[in-house]
Amino acid sequence: EDQVTQSPEALRLQEGESSSLNCSYTVSGLRGLFWYRQDPGKGPEFLFTLYSAGEEKEKERLKATLTKKESFLHITAPKPEDSATYLCAVTTLDTGRRALTFGSGTRLQVQP
Amino acid sequence: DVKVTQSSRYLVKRTGEKVFLECVQDMDHENMFWYRQDPGLGLRLIYFSYDVKMKEKGDIPEGYSVSREKKERFSLILESASTNQTSMYLCASSPGGTNEKLFFGSGTQLSVL
Numbered sequence: 001e002d003q004v005t006q007s008p009e010a011l012r013l014q015e016g017e018s019s020s021l022n023c024s025y026t027v028s029g030l031r032g033l034f035w036y037r038q039d040p041g042k043g044p045e046f047l048f049t050l051y052s053a054g055e056e057k058e059k060e061r062l063k064a065t066l067t068k069k070e071s072f073l074h075i076t077a078p079k080p081e082d083s084a085t086y087l088c089a090v091t092t093l094d095t096g097r098r099a100l101t102f103g104s105g106t107r108l109q110v111q112p
Numbered sequence: 113d114v115k116v117t118q119s120s121r122y123l124v125k126r127t128g129e130k131v132f133l134e135c136v137q138d139m140d141h142e143n144m145f146w147y148r149q150d151p152g153l154g155l156r157l158i159y160f161s162y163d164v165k166m167k168e169k170g171d172i173p174e175g176y177s178v179s180r181e182k183k184e185r186f187s188l189i190l191e192s193a194s195t196n197q198t199s200m201y202l203c204a205s206s207p208g209g210t211n212e213k214l215f216f217g218s219g220t221q222l223s224v225l
Contacts, residue, residue, distance in 0.1 A: 034212070034213070034214075041218070041219075046215070089155075099170060103154055
């Protein structure tokens with residue numbers, strides 16, 4: 001059974017204090033790993049897709065990296081507007097399932 | 113701008129009622145999905161559809177059914193609502209093929225009393 005585990009569950013940072021969120025996965029064959037951001041009362045919004053170990057993607061203060069067992073979302077010098085829940089999800093090589101399996105998310109709060 | 117619209121933002125129903133949650137996308141996407149989101153459990157897949165009139169069970173289909181009569185519309189049906197179906201329901205769509213990026217609606221917070 002595919003499993004996605006995110007840590008920590010919650011993270012509180014001061015503005016400018018860099019940190020990383022972790023997403024570890026156990027799947028039969030990884031096709032892609034996705035990061036989403038979710039603001040309160042809204043649906044998740046796409047951030048990145050990573051397909052192979054060693055791949056990196058960047059967007060503003062966020063950088064996502066991928067290894068064979070886990071992914072990290074690095075947040076550099078965060079601002080209060082980066083406060084949100086960050087979700088990790090995977091798709092697998094099982095072509096019968098074209099759906100993402102999600103982790104339970106990391107709630108990030110950035111204080112001014 | 114791409115859009116996935118869910119018909120209700122908040123819904124309150126009684127135990128045993130039949131509940132319809134509607135979702136419409138305007139992107140001509142092949143795939144549509146229904147997830148529910150509960151604190152500590154993340155998003156769990158209920159049903160998905162990759163074509164009109166086609167449906168596939170997700171991880172937690174019990175107590176739910178779906179309907180996709182038109183490409184742009186995907187309905188989730190709770191045949192007889194129960195209190196353990198109180199949750200946030202999220203609809204999503206994706207283009208299909210090898211593009212698995214999901215576009216989500218804003219969600220429906222359903223309370224079953």
